[in-house]
Amino acid sequence: MIDKETTKARYRAERDKRLRADGTAQYHRLAGEVVADPYAPVEPREPKTDHVTFAFVGGGFAGLLTGARLVEAGVKDVRIVDKAGDFGGAWYWNRYPGAQCDTASMVYMPLLEETGHRPTEKYAHAPEIRAQCQRIGQHYGLYDHALFHTEVTDLTWDDAQSVWRIETDRGDAFTAQFIGLGTGPLHVPKLPGIPGIESFKGHSFHTSRWDYDYTGGDPLGAPLSKLADKRVAIIGTGATGIQCVPHLAKTCGQLFVCQRTPSSVDVRGNAPIDPDWFASIATPGWQQRWLENFTDNQTGGFATTEDLVQDGWTDMWRRVRARIENIPAEERDLAVIVEALEDSDFEKMDEIRARVDAVVDDAATAQRLKAWYRQLCKRPCFHDAYLQAFNNSNVSLLDTDGKGVERITETAIVVAGVEYPVDCVIYASGFEMGSPYTERAGFDLVGRESLALSAAWSDGMRSLHGVYVHGFPNAFFVQATQGAALISNVPHNYTEAGRSIALVVAETFKRGASRVEVTQDGQDKWVEVLLAGGPRNLLSLPDCTPGYYNNEGQPLSPAARYAVGYPQGPAAYFRYLEGWRKSGAFEGLAFE
Numbered sequence: 001m002i003d004k005e006t007t008k009a010r011y012r013a014e015r016d017k018r019l020r021a022d023g024t025a026q027y028h029r030l031a032g033e034v035v036a037d038p039y040a041p042v043e044p045r046e047p048k049t050d051h052v053t054f055a056f057v058g059g060g061f062a063g064l065l066t067g068a069r070l071v072e073a074g075v076k077d078v079r080i081v082d083k084a085g086d087f088g089g090a091w092y093w094n095r096y097p098g099a100q101c102d103t104a105s106m107v108y109m110p111l112l113e114e115t116g117h118r119p120t121e122k123y124a125h126a127p128e129i130r131a132q133c134q135r136i137g138q139h140y141g142l143y144d145h146a147l148f149h150t151e152v153t154d155l156t157w158d159d160a161q162s163v164w165r166i167e168t169d170r171g172d173a174f175t176a177q178f179i180g181l182g183t184g185p186l187h188v189p190k191l192p193g194i195p196g197i198e199s200f201k202g203h204s205f206h207t208s209r210w211d212y213d214y215t216g217g218d219p220l221g222a223p224l225s226k227l228a229d230k231r232v233a234i235i236g237t238g239a240t241g242i243q244c245v246p247h248l249a250k251t252c253g254q255l256f257v258c259q260r261t262p263s264s265v266d267v268r269g270n271a272p273i274d275p276d277w278f279a280s281i282a283t284p285g286w287q288q289r290w291l292e293n294f295t296d297n298q299t300g301g302f303a304t305t306e307d308l309v310q311d312g313w314t315d316m317w318r319r320v321r322a323r324i325e326n327i328p329a330e331e332r333d334l335a336v337i338v339e340a341l342e343d344s345d346f347e348k349m350d351e352i353r354a355r356v357d358a359v360v361d362d363a364a365t366a367q368r369l370k371a372w373y374r375q376l377c378k379r380p381c382f383h384d385a386y387l388q389a390f391n392n393s394n395v396s397l398l399d400t401d402g403k404g405v406e407r408i409t410e411t412a413i414v415v416a417g418v419e420y421p422v423d424c425v426i427y428a429s430g431f432e433m434g435s436p437y438t439e440r441a442g443f444d445l446v447g448r449e450s451l452a453l454s455a456a457w458s459d460g461m462r463s464l465h466g467v468y469v470h471g472f473p474n475a476f477f478v479q480a481t482q483g484a485a486l487i488s489n490v491p492h493n494y495t496e497a498g499r500s501i502a503l504v505v506a507e508t509f510k511r512g513a514s515r516v517e518v519t520q521d522g523q524d525k526w527v528e529v530l531l532a533g534g535p536r537n538l539l540s541l542p543d544c545t546p547g548y549y550n551n552e553g554q555p556l557s558p559a560a561r562y563a564v565g566y567p568q569g570p571a572a573y574f575r576y577l578e579g580w581r582k583s584g585a586f587e588g589l590a591f592e
């Protein structure tokens with residue numbers, strides 16, 4: 001029997017010792033050489049000064065999914081622009097050993113059915129996901145117009161010509177009738193604010209710029225053989241750290257895992273996908289059915305739905321539903337649901353903590369690896385080799401008791417007053433979140449009447465569906481906020497946004513219009529719908545340990561009330577959007 005009050009008190013105590021006044025300001029953005037592309041040389045090319053129908057900023061899933069749907073709708077000149085050397089977005093940059101999707105490939109990897117690819121594993125590894133991005137690019141001819149190693153510096157609406165003017169750091173100055181923005185939430189790597197970090201004289205790099213020349217090995221899993229005689233520290237135990245550690249543990253002479261907050265590490269249960277089984281289920285429309293099933297199983301309400309994916313994400317809601325099914329329908333009020341959520345969470349986290357004891361041999365290390373917070377306070381992790389790595393004699397957990405690494409010197413890291421000499425420091429310290437959109441994107445958007453996006457959103461985001469913004473004709477935002485806001489399977493958000501955008505562009509042509517924009521009224525009404533759901537950020541529950549989900553535990557700005565999704569949840573949003581598209585009314589939009 002779980003003692004809820006004692007557990008809650010522990011959660012609060014663990015949170016309190018991690019709270020720090022500097023919040024997100026504790027981190028530093030990486031800049032200059034250290035963020036240069038280590039994977040592909042920058043090819044010289046002539047600047048572009050032409051016109052395309054559609055320009056898209058970002059060559060990750062958002063750009064690929066939107067580009068694919070536009071091509072299907074007959075737009076042949078989609079130009080995707082990305083600072084990376086190829087398609088892939090996060091999967092271009094994150095080639096660290098062990099990188100793997102945390103959401104089942106069948107629903108996570110985009111456009112499987114269209115490209116005819118069968119995932120090889122339940123949770124595909126990064127090289128396969130990146131190859132799928134390239135496959136999409138080839139299948140839809142998106143390479144023909146793409147510009148890589150190119151950063152957009154300026155995006156301005158030309159009202160007289162009804163075009164967007166786009167400038168880049170490669171001297172391009174071209175126009176596009178429509179633009180899309182899919183710069184992603186996790187593309188600006190950050191470093192922890194550890195005193196002395198700049199004084200370190202050994203080797204160091206961020207996980208999103210993995211230095212295989214130094215470590216040996218490769219993203220396919222070859223051993224990191226050059227680390228055999230090295231003392232390595234990895235700082236950060238989030239979703240990235242969890243995946244790298246087992247690979248480092250196999251080869252490093254000595255590995256120090258520096259932990260500030262333990263992640264919850266549930267069972268992974270990866271397995272190859274059987275081709276015969278896949279052939280039996282891959283009937284027309286299969287991926288859309290799987291996508292909807294995965295979302296329904298987490299956010300679709302209480303009706304029992306067959307669970308196709310069967311994993312840690314659907315398990316969370318399966319537990320809640322099992323509790324609620326026992327309660328008569330007329331008694332299922334909000335309080336009952338909140339309690340069922342809480343009880344399921346206590347049960348789940350207790351199991352996850354018990355797993356640490358079962359796996360880790362050293363009892364003291366096991367204690368320190370236990371996560372004391374509700375599962376969705378931090379990104380849930382799933383792995384079957386991470387905890388096991390702490391049984392290796394060359395691996396030491398340096399737990400900082402919530403305080404972080406104390407100092408870095410020229411030759412060592414310092415934790416709790418003890419110096420640990422190291423040859424290499426690997427920063428698994430994550431990506432900038434919570435900064436204004438235009439700061440992370442690296443450019444502002446200047447719309448009608450010189451309205452800048454940073455000004456339009458200065459006191460919070462406003463949009464229709466998270467996609468269309470008043471004052472910015474022919475511009476589409478491909479991201480999850482103010483739409484489904486589904487976090488367990490981000491590509492599903494983009495799949496649906498891409499569909500809508502292609503339909504709206506096709507409709508613009510059909511009507512002989514040159515521009516489309518959400519009306520002020522259409523935008524206001526959507527924002528009203530969103531706010532009517534009240535504050536409901538499950539990710540920033542009061543007792544949550546600090547992290548990027550909850551603004552590092554600092555009070556949320558007034559603008560944060562707009563950072564929400566559809567009040568009835570992702571499954572309901574996708575159904576609503578399907579209806580919106582099918583109605584043909586394009587409610588909220590004006591074509592001119």
Ligand code: NDP
Nearest residue numbers: 100101102192236237238239240260261379404405429430
């Ligand atoms: P995170 O921001 O999740 O983790 C950063 C880590 O660095 C945390 O453990 C943090 O500790 C630690 N840290 C920060 N400052 C210090 C310090 N001063 N001393 C010691 N430790 C410190 O970054 P990740 O790259 O791990 O993950 C980012 C996101 O990327 C994930 O949440 C997920 O959305 C996505 N991702 C997805 C994957 C997938 O689907 N397969 C794989 C990897 C990432 P603390 O927790 O205390 O802040």
